[in-house]
Amino acid sequence: MSAILEVDGLRVEFEHPLGAVKAVDDVSFSLLANERLGLAGESGSGKSTMALAILRMIKPPGRIVGGRVVLDGVELSALDHEGMRKLRLAGIAMVPQGSMNSLNPVMRIKAQIADALADHGVRLSAADLDTRIAALLRTVGLRPEVASLYPHELSGGMKQRACIAIAICLRPKVIIADEPTSALDVVVQRQVMETLARVQRELACAIILVGHDMGLMAQFVDRLGVMYAGRLVEVAPIGEIITRPRHPYTKALISSLPSLEARGTMQGLPGLAPLLRDLPPGCAFHPRCTQAEDRCRSEKPAVRAVGPGQQAACHFA
Amino acid sequence: MSAPLLEALHVTKRYGAMTALSDLSMTIDAGRPAITAVVGESGSGKTTLARIILGLTPPSAGQVLYKGRDLARLSGEQRWEFRRDVQAVFQDPYEVYNPFYRVDHVLTTPVKKFGLAANRADARAMIEGALRAVGLRPEEILGRFPHQLSGGQRQRIMVARAVLMKPKLIVADEPVSMVDASLRATILGSLRKLTDEMGISIIYITHDLATAYQVSDNILVMYRACVAEAGEVERVVKHPQHPYTRLLISSIPKVSIARDWLEDDGEQKVTALPGPDGCRFVERCPVAMAKCANTLPPLYRTEAHRAAACFQFETSPELAAGALTEVLVRG
Numbered sequence A: 001m002s003a004i005l006e007v008d009g010l011r012v013e014f015e016h017p018l019g020a021v022k023a024v025d026d027v028s029f030s031l032l033a034n035e036r037l038g039l040a041g042e043s044g045s046g047k048s049t050m051a052l053a054i055l056r057m058i059k060p061p062g063r064i065v066g067g068r069v070v071l072d073g074v075e076l077s078a079l080d081h082e083g084m085r086k087l088r089l090a091g092i093a094m095v096p097q098g099s100m101n102s103l104n105p106v107m108r109i110k111a112q113i114a115d116a117l118a119d120h121g122v123r124l125s126a127a128d129l130d131t132r133i134a135a136l137l138r139t140v141g142l143r144p145e146v147a148s149l150y151p152h153e154l155s156g157g158m159k160q161r162a163c164i165a166i167a168i169c170l171r172p173k174v175i176i177a178d179e180p181t182s183a184l185d186v187v188v189q190r191q192v193m194e195t196l197a198r199v200q201r202e203l204a205c206a207i208i209l210v211g212h213d214m215g216l217m218a219q220f221v222d223r224l225g226v227m228y229a230g231r232l233v234e235v236a237p238i239g240e241i242i243t244r245p246r247h248p249y250t251k252a253l254i255s256s257l258p259s260l261e262a263r264g265t266m267q268g269l270p271g272l273a274p275l276l277r278d279l280p281p282g283c284a285f286h287p288r289c290t291q292a293e294d295r296c297r298s299e300k301p302a303v304r305a306v307g308p309g310q311q312a313a314c315h316f317a
Numbered sequence B: 001m002s003a004p005l006l007e008a009l010h011v012t013k014r015y016g017a018m019t020a021l022s023d024l025s026m027t028i029d030a031g032r033p034a035i036t037a038v039v040g041e042s043g044s045g046k047t048t049l050a051r052i053i054l055g056l057t058p059p060s061a062g063q064v065l066y067k068g069r070d071l072a073r074l075s076g077e078q079r080w081e082f083r084r085d086v087q088a089v090f091q092d093p094y095e096v097y098n099p100f101y102r103v104d105h106v107l108t109t110p111v112k113k114f115g116l117a118a119n120r121a122d123a124r125a126m127i128e129g130a131l132r133a134v135g136l137r138p139e140e141i142l143g144r145f146p147h148q149l150s151g152g153q154r155q156r157i158m159v160a161r162a163v164l165m166k167p168k169l170i171v172a173d174e175p176v177s178m179v180d181a182s183l184r185a186t187i188l189g190s191l192r193k194l195t196d197e198m199g200i201s202i203i204y205i206t207h208d209l210a211t212a213y214q215v216s217d218n219i220l221v222m223y224r225a226c227v228a229e230a231g232e233v234e235r236v237v238k239h240p241q242h243p244y245t246r247l248l249i250s251s252i253p254k255v256s257i258a259r260d261w262l263e264d265d266g267e268q269k270v271t272a273l274p275g276p277d278g279c280r281f282v283e284r285c286p287v288a289m290a291k292c293a294n295t296l297p298p299l300y301r302t303e304a305h306r307a308a309a310c311f312q313f314e315t316s317p318e319l320a321a322g323a324l325t326e327v328l329v330r331g
Helices: A047-054 A081-090 A109-119 A126-139 A144-148 A156-167 A186-203 A214-220 A238-243 A248-255 A294-298 B046-053 B076-085 B104-113 B120-133 B151-164 B181-198 B209-215 B233-238 B243-250
Strands: A003-014 A021-032 A036-040 A062-071 A092-095 A174-178 A206-211 A223-228 A231-237 A304-307 A310-312 B006-015 B018-028 B035-039 B061-066 B086-089 B169-173 B201-206 B218-223 B226-232 B300-303 B306-308
Touching: A003 A047, A021 A047, A021 A062, A021 A206, A021 A231, A036 A047, A036 A214, A047 A062, A047 A174, A047 A206, A081 A092, A092 A156, A109 A126, A109 A144, A109 A156, A126 A144, A126 A156, A126 A186, A156 A186, A174 A186, A186 A206, A186 A214, A186 B243, A206 A214, A214 A238, A223 A238, A223 A248, A231 A238, A231 A248, A238 A248, A248 B181, B006 B046, B018 B046, B018 B061, B018 B226, B035 B046, B035 B181, B035 B209, B046 B169, B046 B201, B061 B076, B076 B086, B086 B151, B104 B120, B104 B151, B120 B151, B120 B181, B151 B169, B151 B181, B169 B181, B181 B201, B181 B209, B201 B209, B209 B218, B209 B233, B218 B233, B218 B243, B226 B233, B226 B243
Parallel strands: A036 A206, A036 A223, A092 A174, A174 A206, B035 B201, B035 B218, B086 B169, B169 B201
Antiparallel strands: A003 A021, A003 A062, A223 A231, A231 A310, A304 A310, B006 B018, B006 B061, B218 B226, B226 B306, B300 B306
C-alpha cells in the first residue's frame, strides 16, 4: 500500500532566551492510505507540536526549521499561504485537543458546519446545504435535528461528534485527532472512537491519533509511534509494541497504565520528563532508564530498524 | 463509643428541578482508615458529594454530622477543628496556586493559621516532613515558584499541604485527572501510603475506574445522583453486578492484542424511558424489566461486602437506609 502522507526529517524549534528549544527533532514517518497511526508520549514530548507542524500551523516563537511533509504527492512547504489554507480541512483535517469546547457558543451547529464549507468555496443552495449537513451529522451518529441546536444544548460526546462532522465535511485524506476523547468518560469515549472508526471506513481516509492512553492506542491504531523529548523513539505495528516493545520508554508507558487484573501493580515512571532546553547528553531518556549504561550517557542512539516495520532509537533494542 | 468522624444522613442536593445527589447515607469512621473511591461519569453527583462532605455546599435535604454534630451548626471552635480534620485536594494543580507567591506560601500559611508549629525551625521541619511523605525532595521544591514545577509536583505539594494538618480524612476530587499517566501512579501511591502509614482515611473521587481499582479498598459506583453499586473493590471490579458497572468496565480500552473494544456495540438500545420514579439507568439497560421504568430500585445487599441497586437482586435483603457503610471494608 502506498503512503498518503510522508513526513521526512521534520524539525520545529522554539526561540528561547537561553537558546533554541527543539520541540520536534528530526522526525520521519509515513502514513499509509486507510491506516490508523498512533502518536503517544507524555505531555511535552512534542506530539501535538508535530501535529501542528504537519499542518504548518506553528506560531512564533516557534518555527519549522527543516524537513518535508508530502501529502499524496504534494509537498506542503511549496504551497503558499492561500494554498495551505485551502489544503487544511480539505486535504488534512484536524480535530484539536479540547475541540469540543472550541465550538462557537452563539452559533447553531448548522451555521458552524456551513461556515467551514463556505470558507472553502463550497456554494450550495439552502436546501442542498441542509441535506449535506444532515448527511454529515448522520455519518457521525447525530440526529439531523442537532443542526439547529446550540453547543450548550449538546452533551460532551455530541459536541465532540459535531467537531468530527466539521472535520470531515470536505472528505479529507487524513484526519489528525489530538486527544479527541480526553475530556469524556469511558462509555462516551468508546462511542466517539466507534464514530471515528466508522467515519474512516466511509471516507477511506487515514487517521493520526495523538494521545497518551496506551489502552486506547492498543484498541484503535494499526501502528504506533512513541515520542520522547521531541524525537520518535519507536515505531512499530501495534501488536509488536504490545507484545515486544523495544524501547524502555515504550515499556514504561505500557506499565504506567493501571490494570484491572491485579491491584497495586500500577507503576509510575521514575523521574520527570526532561526540559527540552536542557536535554541530558547522549540518550535523552537515560536518566530515567533502568537499562542505561555508560554508552547511553554520551552517545545519542540513532533511529534504526530493529525488526520488520519496527524502528527504535535505543542502543539495546 | 464516640461518634464517628463524619456521617452523611439521607443527603440530597437539588439544583432547581435537577437532582445532583439523591438520598445518600454513609459514615466515615476515623478509627478504621480506608480508601473509598467514588466513581461515576460527569454529572453523576460525585463532586456534589465531595463538596457536601467538605461543608462547601449545604445539602437540600438530610444532614452531615461531624463527630455527631450537624455541620451546619458547628461553633467557631468546632468548625476550626473540622477544617483541620478534613482536608481537600482538588483537580487542577495549576489553578490553586497564586503565581506571584513561592510554593512555600501554601505550606506556611496553614502552619501559621492553625498554630501547628512552636517556632520557625519547627515549622520548617514539619513542612519538609510533609513533602517527604508524598515523595518530594524539599530542596527541589521550597523557594520555587509554581511555574517552575511540573503538574505532578504541584499536585503532590497539595497533598503535602493536606498532610501537614494531620487530618483524619482527605477528600481528593479527581487529583490525577490533569497529570500525565506516568505520574498518576506516584501520586496515587503517596495517597495509599497516607492511609497505610499515617492512618488517614481517603475519599477518592474519580471517573477512572482503573486507578480506583489500583488504590482503593472500597468503591461506590454512582449513576445520575444515585449509588448504583458499592462494596469491596476487588469484588465489584472482578464480578460487577449492576449493569452500569458492567458497561463501565467493558468500556475501558485494554492494552492487549485482543481487539474487541470497538467490535462490540457499546451503544445500548433505548429500551424504555425512565419515569420520574424509575431506575435512572433504565434507558440504557440491557436487562431492564417492566417495573424498572417506574420504580427506583433500592440497594440490595447481595454479599457481605457488596450492594447493588438493581431489581435483578431483589431476592437479596434490602439494605437498610444509612447502612451503606456496613458493606464497605475497613482497615
